[in-house]
Amino acid sequence: MNRRVxxxxxxxxxIYEIGKYVEVRALKNVNLKIYEGEIIIIMxxxxxxxxxxxxxxxxxxxxxxGKIYLNNRDxxxxxxxxxASVRLNEMGFVFQAYNLISTLTALExxxxxxxxxxxxxxxxxxxxxAELLELVGLGERLNHRPIQLSGGQQQRVAIARALANDPSIxxxxxxxxxxxxxxxxxxxxxxxMLNKFFGTTFIIVTHNPEIxxxxxxxxxxxxxxxxxxxxxxxxxxxxxxxxxxxLRLQISLLKNELKRLKYLVDRxxxxxxxxxxIVEKTRLRIERIExxxxxxxxxx
Amino acid sequence: xxxxxxxxxxxxxxxxxxxxxxxxxxxxxxxVATLVALTTxxxxxxxxxxxxxxxxxxxxxxxxxESIAIPSQVTGIIGSIPHVDSxxxxxxxxxxxxKRSINxxxxxxxxxxxxxLKMIKGDIFNNDEENEIxxxxxxxxxxxxxxxxxxxxxxxxxxxxYEEATFRLKGVFKSGGFFLSLTGINFAIVPLSxxxxxxxxxxFVNYIFIKTDDKKMIEExxxxxxxxxxxxxxxxETDIASAVTRVLDIVHGMLMAxxxxxxxxxxxxxxxxxxxxxRERIREIGIMKALGARGGDIFMIFIIEIVFMGIxxxxxxxxxxxxxxxxxxxxxxxxxxxxxxxxxxxxxxxIEGFLIAIFVSILSASYPILKAVRIRPLEAIRFx
Numbered sequence: 001m002n003r004r005v006x007x008x009x010x011x012x013x014x015i016y017e018i019g020k021y022v023e024v025r026a027l028k029n030v031n032l033k034i035y036e037g038e039i040i041i042i043m044x045x046x047x048x049x050x051x052x053x054x055x056x057x058x059x060x061x062x063x064x065x066g067k068i069y070l071n072n073r074d075x076x077x078x079x080x081x082x083x084a085s086v087r088l089n090e091m092g093f094v095f096q097a098y099n100l101i102s103t104l105t106a107l108e109x110x111x112x113x114x115x116x117x118x119x120x121x122x123x124x125x126x127x128x129x130a131e132l133l134e135l136v137g138l139g140e141r142l143n144h145r146p147i148q149l150s151g152g153q154q155q156r157v158a159i160a161r162a163l164a165n166d167p168s169i170x171x172x173x174x175x176x177x178x179x180x181x182x183x184x185x186x187x188x189x190x191x192x193m194l195n196k197f198f199g200t201t202f203i204i205v206t207h208n209p210e211i212x213x214x215x216x217x218x219x220x221x222x223x224x225x226x227x228x229x230x231x232x233x234x235x236x237x238x239x240x241x242x243x244x245x246x247l248r249l250q251i252s253l254l255k256n257e258l259k260r261l262k263y264l265v266d267r268x269x270x271x272x273x274x275x276x277x278i279v280e281k282t283r284l285r286i287e288r289i290e291x292x293x294x295x296x297x298x299x300x
Numbered sequence: 301x302x303x304x305x306x307x308x309x310x311x312x313x314x315x316x317x318x319x320x321x322x323x324x325x326x327x328x329x330x331x332v333a334t335l336v337a338l339t340t341x342x343x344x345x346x347x348x349x350x351x352x353x354x355x356x357x358x359x360x361x362x363x364x365x366e367s368i369a370i371p372s373q374v375t376g377i378i379g380s381i382p383h384v385d386s387x388x389x390x391x392x393x394x395x396x397x398x399k400r401s402i403n404x405x406x407x408x409x410x411x412x413x414x415x416x417l418k419m420i421k422g423d424i425f426n427n428d429e430e431n432e433i434x435x436x437x438x439x440x441x442x443x444x445x446x447x448x449x450x451x452x453x454x455x456x457x458x459x460x461x462y463e464e465a466t467f468r469l470k471g472v473f474k475s476g477g478f479f480l481s482l483t484g485i486n487f488a489i490v491p492l493s494x495x496x497x498x499x500x501x502x503x504f505v506n507y508i509f510i511k512t513d514d515k516k517m518i519e520e521x522x523x524x525x526x527x528x529x530x531x532x533x534x535x536x537e538t539d540i541a542s543a544v545t546r547v548l549d550i551v552h553g554m555l556m557a558x559x560x561x562x563x564x565x566x567x568x569x570x571x572x573x574x575x576x577x578x579r580e581r582i583r584e585i586g587i588m589k590a591l592g593a594r595g596g597d598i599f600m601i602f603i604i605e606i607v608f609m610g611i612x613x614x615x616x617x618x619x620x621x622x623x624x625x626x627x628x629x630x631x632x633x634x635x636x637x638x639x640x641x642x643x644x645x646x647x648x649x650x651i652e653g654f655l656i657a658i659f660v661s662i663l664s665a666s667y668p669i670l671k672a673v674r675i676r677p678l679e680a681i682r683f684x
Contacts (some may be wrong), residue, residue, distance in 0.1 A: 048467055060590055060678045088592025095681060101373050102310040108305075113591045115305045122301055161591070 003035040004103035005072070006201055007057060007169060014052050014224075026052040027063070028224040034082045036168070039195050039202040041212055044221035051173060053221065054205045058091055058171040059083045088117055092162025092170040097178040099158040101148040106133060106157045107142040113164040124260065131253050132160040135246055136190055152183020159190055163200075170194075177209065188214055193243065197250055197289055247293050254286050302597060310605040313577070325613045328661060331562035332617020332653040333624055339649035340625035341632070346400040346548055359414075359509035360518045362535040363525070364392070367459065368499060368506040374529070375508055379477040381524045383517040388414045389505035391495045395488070397457045402439055402486045404454065405507075406495030414509065417489075421636055422448040422471030433467035434489040440472045454488070456498065463498050474615045485601030505563060563656065567612075567664040570606060578602065578672040584674055586680025595673040604670075606665040607658060614657030618650045 014027040026049040033059075044050045055061040056068065059075060067076045075086060087093070100109045110129035115121055120128065129179055133142055136156040144152055155175055162170050175191075176184040192214045194200045204211055212218055220227040258279065265275040314321040363370070363378075368391055375389035388411045395404040407415070409426050417424060417434070425432040433452050435443075446452070448469055456463045467490060475486070496502045512521050515537075523533050578585070585598055622645060629641050 055678050058590070060681070061676075084589065084592050084594045086592075087590060091592075093587075093590045095587070095590075101309075101587065102581075103309050103316060108308075112305070112588075115302050116591065116593055116597060118301065122304070130480060165592075 003037075005033045006036040006070070007034040007203075008032070008069040008072075009057060009063075010067045010069065012053070012056060012063045012068070014049070014056065014061070015064045017140060025224055027056070030066070030224070030226055032057075032219065032226060034169075034201060037195065037199045038202055038216040039191065039214060040214040041218045041222060042203065042205045043207070043212070043218060048174065048221045050205045050221045051221055051225045054171055054173055054203060058093060058202060059086055088113060089165055090167055092123070092164070092167040094158045094162050094172040095155075095156065096169065096174040097134070100154055100161075102146050102254075105143045106138060106146055106153075108150065109146070109157055110161045110164055112204075112247065113161060117165050118130060119165075120260065124256075126258070128162065128253070129160070131249060131256075132163055133157065134249055135163075135253075137182050137186060150180070152179040152186065155179050155183065155187055156190070159187065167200070169201045169203065172202065172206075174208075175204065176206065176208045184208070184210065193246060197247065197292070198285070201273065223281045237288055244293065247289050251286055251289055251293075254282050254289075305601070306597070306601045309601050310608060314605055314608070317577070320576065321609065324569055324573045325609050325616065327489055327566045328610060328613025328657050329617035329620060331559065331566040331660075332614050332657045333621035334562045335419040335559045336618055336621025336646070336649050337551065337580045337624040337628055338559060338624060338645060339652075340646045341628045341641065342548075342552050343646055344625075344629070344643050345632075346545075347643050349544055349548065360515065360537045361522050361525070362510045363508040363510070363529075365506045365533065366499040368393075368504045370505050370508065371528065372421055372503050375505065377528065378423065378508060378510060378525060381521060381528075383512050383514060383521050384416060385511040385513040386411075387508055387510045390492060390507045390509065391499070391501070391505055393456060393458045393495075393499075394506040396457070397435075397439060397443065397452060397488065399546060400442055400486070402488050404456065404488045404495065405488060406490055406492035406505075408492045412489075415510070418474040420472045420474055422469070425470045427540075428491040430491070431465065431494060432470040432491065433471065434471045434473055436475045436487045437472055438475050439486045439488060452488075454490075454525050458499070461499055465494075465498055467494075527528045547610045563660055566657075567660050570609070570661050571664040571668060573609075573658065574602065574606060574668045577605070577669055582672065582675070582680050585675065589677035590681065598673050599669055601670045603665060606661045610658040610661030611654075613661070614654040617657060618653055620654065621649075650672045 009030055009032040012027055012030040013025065016024040016026055030053065032053075042053060048049075052061065056063050059068070059078075063076065067074055069075065070086065070090060077195070078086065092255060100106075101112065104112065107126070107129050110132050113123050114125040114128065115122075129137070130142055133139060136159055138153060138156055138160070141149065142154065144155070155178075159170075159175070162172075172191075175187055179187065181209065188211060191202055191204075191211075195202060195214075204215070206212075217228065261270070261275055261278055261282075264270050265272060286295045358448070370389065372389050375387050379387040385679055388407065391406040393404055395402055409428050412424050420437055421440075424433075424434060433454070435452070440446075443452070446469060449473070450469050452467045452469050454465055454467060456465075473489075492505070493502075496504065510521070510525075512518055518536055518538060519621060522536055525534065588598055625643050629643055632641065
C-alpha cells in the first residue's frame with residue numbers, strides 16, 4: 001500500500017520519576033506510523049501507557065527519548081509556543097469528559113479555536129461554528145451552556161470544536177467514556193463519516209469495543225509495548241443521522257471555504273501557491289462527496 | 301477579535317460568580333475610598349487650620365518673657381519700628397477662677413480692639429481703673445452662666461505671688477477657633493493696670509503682641525527687634541504654623557498607614573479571587589492550551605476580569621470616598637471640634653486612588669495567573 005505517513009513515533013520512551021529513586025517506564029521504545037486518513041484505535045488495560053502515548057502523539061507531553069514527526073517534520077523539541085500553533089492548526093482534541101469551557105456556550109466553544117487561529121472574520125467564524133454544530137446534530141442547541149447539555153451532547157460539541165480549524169488529525173481520549181448508549185452511537189457515526197468524507201485521521205484511545213468496529217487498525221498496548229492486531233470485520237451500525245443532509249451541509253461548507261480563500265488571495269493574505277494547493281484539495285473533496293451523494297449511500 | 305472574545309469570557313465568568321466579583325470590587329473600592337476620604341478631609345483640615353492660626357493669634361510676632369520684666373516703654377519703641385502696624389504690651393499669666401484653670405490677660409482698655417473680640421453678652425470695658433473682667437464663653441458656661449455684673453473671684457498664683465481679687469463681670473466673648481478649642485486654653489481679660497497693681501509690677505509687661513502692616517515683612521521686623529533687644533524671645537506666626545503643620549504631617553502619615561493596610565487587604569482579596577478562579581478552571585486552562593491557546597491568550601482572559609474589577613472598584617471607591625469624607629467631617633464635628641471644614645473634591649487623590657486600584661489589582665493578580673499559565677497542558681487537564 002502506498003499511503004502517506006502523517007504522524008510517526010520513532011523509538012519513543014517515557015519514564016516518569018516518582019520521588020527520587022522510583023521510576024515508572026510508561027512507554028518502552030515504541031514505534032508507530034499513522035497513515036493519512038485512517039482510524040487507529042489504541043486499547044489496553046489501565047496504566048498500560050495508552051493515554052501517555054496519545055498525549056505524546058498530540059504534543060501535550062514530551063517523550064523522554066525518541067522523536068515525533070508530523071508530516072515528516074521533527075516536532076519533538078519545539079517550544080511551547082510553536083507547539084501551541086501546531087495543535088491549533090493541525091490537531092483536534094476530544095477528551096474523556098468535561099471537555100468544554102464552562103463559561104462559553106456551545107457555539108462559542110466551537111468558535112474558540114477559530115478565534116485563536118485568526119483566519120476568519122468573526123461573522124464567518126460564527127457561521128462556520130453553527131454549521132459544524134449542525135453537522136454533529138446540535139443545530140438547535142447553539143446557545144446552551146455546557147451545564148445545560150447532556151454528556152453525549154457535550155462530547156459532540158467537543159467534536160465540532162476539534163473540527164473547527166480543519167485539522168488533519170483528531171485525537172480522542174475515551175470519547176464515549178461518560179456518554180449514554182445513544183450518544184455513543186451518534187459519536188461513532190460522526191467519526192466514521194468525518195473520516196470517510198473529510199479524510200480526517202483519527203487516533204482514539206478507548207475501552208469501548210464498539211469503537212473498534214469502525215477502526216482500520218487496532219493497537220494493543222500492554223506494559224508500555226505495542227502489539228498490532230488485524231482489522232476487525234465491520235458490523236452494521238444503526239443509522240441515527242441522515243447522511244445526505246450532512247453531506248449537503250458539507251458541500252456548502254467547502255464552497256464557503258473556496259469563497260473565503262478567493263477573498264483572502266485577493267487581499268494578498270495568502271500566497272498564490274498555497275491558495276492553489278488548498279483549492280485543489282477542497283475541489284477534490286467536493287467531487288468525492290458529490291459522487292457519494294449521487295449514488296444511494298443507504299443502499300449497502 | 302480575540303480581545304472581544306476574551307472580554308466576553310471575563311464578563312461571563314464575573315456574572316456567574318456574582319458574589320465573589322462583588323466582594324472583590326468591594327475590597328478594592330474600600331481601599332480607594334479610605335485613601336480618597338482621608339486625603340479630602342486632610343486637605344480640608346489643613347486649609348482650615350492655616351486660616352485659623354492667623355485669625356486666632358491676631359498677631360504676627362509675639363515677644364514673651366517668663367517674668368513680668370519688660371518695661372512698658374519697650375512697647376512704644378517697637379511700635380515705631382518700620383512696618384510695625386501696632387504693638388500691645390500685656391501681662392499674660394495663669395490663674396484660677398474657682399477650681400478652673402484659665403489664662404488671665406491684662407490689656408489696656410484702649411487697645412482691646414487689637415484682639416477683635418466678638419462679644420456675645422455685655423460689653424468690653426472702657427475704664428482701666430475699674431475691677432472689671434471679660435470671660436470667654438467656655439469659662440462663662442462652666443461657671444453656670446452668671447448674670448452680667450456678678451462678682452467673679454480670681455486667684456493668681458504666679459512665681460512668688462499669691463493674690464486673690466474680685467472682679468465684676470462686664471462681658472462674655474466668643475471662644476477662639478479650632479486651635480484654642482483643641483488645646484483647651486481658656487481666657488479671661490482684665491484691664492492691664494489692675495493686673496499690674498495686683499501683681500505689684502506697675503510699668504512692666506511680659507507679653508507684647510505685634511502686628512505688621514505686611515505679612516511678608518515679618519522676618520524683617522523680627523530682625524529689627526532682635527537688633528534693638530538682642531535678648532528678646534520672639535514667636536513668629538510662621539513658627540507656629542510650621543509646628544502645627546508638622547503635627548498634621550504626622551497625623552497624615554498615620555492615616556496613610558491605615559490606607560496602606562486597606563490596600564494590602566484589597567490586594568490579598570484580589571489575589572484570593574484570582575487563585576480561586578484559576579483553581580476552579582485549571583482544567584479549562586489545560587483544554588484551552590490543548591486547543592492551541594498560548595500563554596498570553598490565557599493571561600489576557602484572566603487579567604481582563606481583574607482590570608475590570610479594578611476600574612469599577614476604583615470608580616466606586618472615589619464615589620464612596622468623596623461621600624465618606626462628608627461623613628468623616630460630621631464625625632470630627634461630633635467629636636467636639638466645632639469648626640467648619642470645607643470639603644472640596646481633590647482631583648489628585650481621585651486620580652491617585654483610581655490608578656492605585658488598577659495597579660494593585662494587576663500586580664496582585666499577575667503572580668497567580670502567570671503561575672497558572674506556565675502549567676503544562678497535560679498537568680492542567682489531569683488536575684481534579
